[in-house]
Amino acid sequence: MLQDSVTEAISAAFFEELASVGYARLSLEAVAKRAGAGKAAIYRRWRSKLEMAVALVSxxxxxxxxxxxxxxxxxxxxxxxxxxxxxxxxxxxxxxxxxxxxxxxxxxxxxxxxxxxxxxxxxxxxxxxxxxxxxxxxxxxxxxxxxxxxxxxxxxxxxxxxxxxxxxxxxxxxxxxxxxxxxxx
The missing domain is CATH 1.10.357.10 (Tetracycline Repressor, domain 2)
Structure with a gap:
């Protein structure tokens, strides 16, 4: 359950950050900070910004x-x-x-x-x-x-x-x- 809540927080943070700064300026560090998680939590789920964007938008x-x-x-x-x-x-x-x-x-x-x-x-x-x-x-x-x-x-x-x-x-x-x-x- 904890993993699901972290994934949900990261997903919500990703969309907020994407809407705020756009894809080109989006950083995984900013997403992690907005989600209250570490960068490692993102990299355990996705290997790159592109992979994360495609997975979450899809x-x-x-x-x-x-x-x-x-x-x-x-x-x-x-x-x-x-x-x-x-x-x-x-x-x-x-x-x-x-x-x-x-x-x-x-x-x-x-x-x-x-x-x-x-x-x-x-x-x-x-x-x-x-x-x-x-x-x-x-x-x-x-x-x-x-x-x-x-x-x-x-x-x-x-x-x-x-x-x-x-x-x-x-x-x-x-x-x-x-x-x-x-x-x-």
Missing amino acids: AAAVDAPEDVDSGTLRGDVFALLADLDGALRHRLPSRIVPDLLAESARNPELQQALFAAVRDTRRGKATRLLERAVERGELPSDVDRELALDLLAGPLYWRLAVVRTPTGPDYLDRLTDKLLAAFVA
Whole structure:
């Protein structure tokens, strides 16, 4: 149990430090200090900053809500957008995600690991959403899946993470309707 609490403290400290200083300036010493642990406690769990980042960010991505099957394409798209909206509004991911994306452009090893753990996990869930809609007859079988996958996350990510523009109370409803129209156009 003590090991679990130390790991949880280190994990929380890692995300706080990452949000505070970014990946490039993040040091394992600072994470250890913030966690109230020694550097050895970190190195017993992870061999490097990269390994730690990939493991913890991957775990957070995998812990994201499971596939939602509302029974309708509209309900599924809205649920996916609401999940993404919540994640991008949270104070840690809203600072961490753009930083990690920028850093991954400079660090191919980080990029490869994050894409495999985060992008592929999320796109897999979205792909299943589209496949269910095709099976239910809500989307044509020849729907452009790649473009639909890009459209699902792109507009909301752009608005919240890039231009940091708040959304109104009906924004997700309106975005859902526009996405559905685009999928069948």
